Amino acid sequence: MKYPVIVVPFLKVSGMALFPFILVSKEKDRNNKVLIHHETIHMKQQAELLVIPFYLLYLINYLINLAKYREHNKAYLNIVFEREAYANERNFDYTKTRGLWFWRFYLTAKS
Template identity: 60%
Template sequence: MSWFIVVPKLRVAAMAIYPFILVQKVSYKNEAVLVNHEKIHHRQQLELLVVPFYLLYLLHYLYNLLKYRKHQTAYLNIVFEKEAYAQQQNFTYLSTRSVFSWIKYLRA
């Protein structure tokens, strides 16, 4: 279950911080692809016991930033984002997803 919190000053459309999904606009709660993307992050967070997820996310971002030298490229190459973007339009993904599926995106 996810709870939505509207944060108008959020610098992105949405953000998953388990068990919440922060959204910039109320209408974003009805954006199926956006919500599915964030729910994929919730699953990733749960399987890594939440706090380690954020540490790995940050470390992977920093590694990518050194590698690519651009924020957007670094962000899009975070393994957790790769999985979420690749599967965000697959609305049955979470019902069939294997534990730690994000690992296969390390090679992608």
């Protein structure tokens, strides 16, 4: 499924999945296949968790990681949903073959 991509110039990050839209900060990122695929993986995660629980789990996971790592970037990169998306953002067949709740295989944090 294709999701609408919207350019939001004031966005502080390159891309963001805000169901049912993919937001990008620059017009050129509309054609960034890796970024769009990364955000599409987040869309799958959001849909399978019925959107609101995804955002709650994402925030809780981030806060736990922040307490553990005491560093924003490390906390962010160890969010289970980000780990799945980064690991598979260049595998353009992943969203076609990905099973339900595959993010659970990324629960074990990196150091």
